[in-house]
Amino acid sequence: KLASPDEDRIAHTDIKLLPEFWGNGFGREIKRALVDYLFVHTNCIGVRGTPNKSNAASIRMQEAVGGRRTGDGCYRFPEKMQAYATDVPYFEYVVHRADWEKLG
Numbered sequence: 001k002l003a004s005p006d007e008d009r010i011a012h013t014d015i016k017l018l019p020e021f022w023g024n025g026f027g028r029e030i031k032r033a034l035v036d037y038l039f040v041h042t043n044c045i046g047v048r049g050t051p052n053k054s055n056a057a058s059i060r061m062q063e064a065v066g067g068r069r070t071g072d073g074c075y076r077f078p079e080k081m082q083a084y085a086t087d088v089p090y091f092e093y094v095v096h097r098a099d100w101e102k103l104g
Contacts, residue, residue, distance in 0.1 A: 067094060072090060
């Protein structure tokens, strides 16, 4: 998922890989490409990711591209889905444009 910047100029990405592709660095490579694209082609000041708190690989991916933990939250499915879905606690990470430019 690649979302345009919101009113605060923060864009959002989300990456889902099938299990057979885990552990190959593909997520990190995709995340880096999405971050680069957003900073080059939009006026965003940050790129947000929200890895599941129990997904250590996704957390490492956020940190590998320069993401800094800025908070946490819990995704709640729409009411019509709550009978069969479980809330998902997540951390919020943001890659800031200034940090990205320093790495440039």
